[in-house]
Amino acid sequence: MTDKLTLGVLGLGEGRSIISACLQSEMWELGNICDINEEMCRERAEEFGLTKYTTSYQDMLRDPEIDVIGIYTPDQLHAAHIKLALEAGKHVICTKPLIVDLSQAKELLEVQKRTGKAVFVGQSSRYFEPMVRQRQDYLAGKHGELVTIETHYISDSRWFLQKSWSHQSGFSWLYNFMNHAVDLAAWYLPDVEEVYAVGVVSANTKEWKLTVPDTIKAVLKSTSGICASAAGVYAAPTLGSAVEQSISCTLRGTKGISRAGYPKLQYYTNFPPVKKTAELHTYDEMHGYYFRFEAETHHAGEYQNYIEEFASCLFQGKTPKPDLEEGIRTIAVLEAIDESMRTGKVVKVDEVLAKYLG
Ligand SMILES: NC(=O)c1ccc[n+]([C@@H]2O[C@H](COP(=O)([O-])OP(=O)(O)OC[C@H]3O[C@@H](n4cnc5c(N)ncnc54)[C@H](O)[C@@H]3O)[C@@H](O)[C@H]2O)c1
Structure with missing residues (x-):
């Protein structure tokens, strides 16, 4: 090569x-x-x-x-x-x-x-600057032991329903959108064992003649007993990203806490010596790198980060x-959330995987 x-x-x-x-x-x-x-x-x-x-x-x-x-x-x-x-x-x-x-x-x-x-999954949210920094701090041990994680992806994405394939079998807000929030949680909790979730099909989604839940709250529990919450709301007005970032990942640890988000290039931390107010880190100078097209759409910066990491890995x-295995496990967590929303029961991720992988 x-x-x-x-x-x-x-x-x-x-x-x-x-x-x-x-x-x-x-x-x-x-x-x-x-x-x-x-x-x-x-x-x-x-x-x-x-x-x-x-x-x-x-x-x-x-x-x-x-x-x-x-x-x-x-x-x-x-x-x-x-x-x-x-x-x-x-x-x-x-x-x-x-x-x-x-x-x-x-x-x-x-x-x-x-x-x-190689099969690599382009989970773009992992590659946005605040999330990259958060991961570095986590790996450096600044949070101590993880206590809990809160993630969300909340956006008024009714515009998406204009795409014809959003009305075809296989489309869901859960897989297409909430995937980001669930993947971030699973990145820190690779051993998610069981899931409980509630989903609502709001009147706004029904207006589009769709029956997929647009409002989802999920609790994920790891084998080590740590729990994460992941939330999504896709067919209702939002407060706007200045008040509530579309994507957010909060890591609460024994020693410190951090919150990374999208689309603002902002990252909050409170590491030892812990203060009353978190420190805000901004990366405004990277705005042109991450947002290359009209408005703040598309993900060219995140993709450049991940294709370069992909290339470095291959060269080394x-x-x-x-990879494919990790991607499939994340899909199994989504499938467990889906099953829990339908049945009202706690669903074990390994049982979902066993059903398909044997
Ligand atoms: N943050 C992210 O990583 C992110 C953001 C947006 C979209 N996406 C993903 O990107 C994918 C595409 O989304 P989009 O918003 O661009 O959808 P889109 O409908 O705007 O574009 C899809 C394109 O694929 C083409 N296409 C359809 N069938 C094809 C085929 N058989 N062979 C070749 N081309 C074909 C269509 O003509 C269209 O141009 C989705 O899976 C979506 O989830 C990821």
């Missing part, structure tokens, strides 16, 4: 962000871009000054120059697109949610093992994380 990786991008809506990340990274080359919608291909080629594109995934997969496929197609298509990329001998970076149920998890694990290619012979 050379000292650069070549990327093929599939799905050019949010795929726009990884094109930008790739073009600005010294570790990557852009091989080709692909979308079934030719107008979208033309738009992106023009936006980034590219000389080629394809509407055929198979064409892109046949290109021997391409090492890695970045998958940004609708959630329900990820499993099939990952499998095709692996079978074509390509590494995979797949956006969240990795998959929308566990029915193909076993097969994906088998294909990944047989082909020996390490497995880029979260």
Whole structure:
């Protein structure tokens, strides 16, 4: 392998962000871009000054120059697109949610093992500056032992229901949106053992003739007895990010506490010597790196962070994380939340996994 990786991008809506990340990274080359919608291909080629594109995934997969496929197609298509990329001998970076149920998890694990290619899950929230700093502080032991974790992803995302695939089987606010909050909690509690959750389908979601819960509160308990709460509200007005960040992750430890959020480049800490008021760290100088397009949409900065980490890992012979196995475990936690919302019972994550992986 050379000292650069070549990327093929599939799905050019949010795929726009990884094109930008790739073009600005010294570790990557852009091989080709692909979308079934030719107008979208033309738009992106023009936006980034590219000389080629394809509407055929198979064409892109046949290109021997391409090492890695970045998958940004609708959630329900990820499993099939990952499998095709692996079978074509390509590494995979797949956006969240990795998959929308566990029915193909076993097969994906088998294909990944047989082909020996890396599958990395693009959990973008882990790669936003405040979350990166929070993780560094956690690993440095500044929180002491974890006592509890609170995460949320709260946004008025009714605009999302204009996308046709949000009305197709497999779409849910839980998998598409709350995934961020659950993944952050599971990142710190990789041993989530059981889950209890309540979900509500509000009148606002029913207006769109959907029956998926848009308001979700979940409690996750680890084998070591630590609990986390994760919450999501997607079809009601919000206070706005100046008052309440869309995504938030609070780590409460025996020695200290921190709160990282999105989309504000702000991070609060209170580490020893603990004071009455937390310290605020801001990263405003990185605004242009994280937010490259109109308004504060898209995730080019987070994607550049994760593709560079992916490349470093591959060059050093390490497995880029979260990998397929970790991604599947997070999906199992989501599936446990889903089952708990439907049955009103506490659900064990290992039992969910056993049902699908045997
Ligand atoms: N924070 C994040 O990481 C983040 C943010 C936004 C979206 N996403 C994820 O990105 C994915 C795409 O979301 P989006 O908002 O861009 O959706 P979108 O509907 O705007 O774009 C999807 C694109 O995929 C194309 N497409 C559909 N089927 C295809 C196929 N078979 N082959 C090739 N192209 C195909 C469509 O034409 C469209 O251009 C979703 O899985 C979503 O969850 C992740």
